């Protein structure tokens with residue numbers, strides 16, 4: 219009986235043969251066999267660096283992010299080489315992409331254990347990350363496509379999470395923008411944590427400043443008149 223079930227699972231995965239390379243297919247099959255998800259449902263975003271899918275899991279959904287083997291690993295390497303957590307990383311393409319996926323998993327875990335609103339990481343294997351699906355019925359929209367009803371309230375919630383990320387999880391997102399923030403029923407959730415670096419990163423202040431400037435510019439379009447420099451100081455200094 220179990221064998222029959224496995225066979226149908228293998229057959230179902232066969233339909234993705236033209237979408238993924240063999241290693242990725244094997245990884246997806248393994249994660250699914252281990253019970254992290256049942257099957258891929260639909261693509262949310264097919265990007266240059268990563269493809270993101272919704273996948274069924276029991277009665278709900280999880281999110282499966284697959285880093286493409288063709289990703290720009292040189293950029294990934296440069297980011298990691300300056301992060302004290304990745305000293306000694308070899309400049310080997312597959313090793314770098316796998317480390318990048320694990321880095322996102324670890325960053326999500328670290329952020330969550332400090333109470334920052336990010337998706338809960340579920341599993342990581344090679345270039346595949348399984349995480350909580352943000353949204354009620356399918357993926358929540360990016361902030362970029364879904365304006366907040368109360369921009370001031372949304373911003374304050376977001377900046378308090380950026381501060382918590384810095385002060386308690388000691389991380390800087392590093393690629394924060396309205397594309398990497400989901401509007402989950404008027405609650406901000408930061409995603410795409412693969413770039414996030416430890417706050418001991420060289421030029422950490424510039425990175426934090428860049429993140430904050432981008433979101434402040436976005437919210438100032440709603441007439442909020444926020445001074446990004448003051449916000450950076452508030453983030454860096456404890457109350």
Ligand SMILES: Nc1ncnc2c1ncn2[C@@H]1O[C@H](COP(=O)(O)OP(=O)(O)OP(=O)(O)O)[C@@H](O)[C@H]1O
Pocket residue numbers: 262263265266267268269270281283337349350351352353357358359360397398409410411412
């Ligand atoms: N946990 C999640 N829940 C719901 N939707 C998600 C989740 N993670 C990602 N998405 C959706 O997939 C899109 C792409 O995800 P993400 O930003 O992590 O990847 P990316 O920009 O392709 O990655 P990278 O910058 O690492 O190449 C997001 O903008 C969002 O719409």
Ligand SMILES: [Mg+2]
Pocket residue numbers: 397398410
């Ligand atoms: Mg993104």
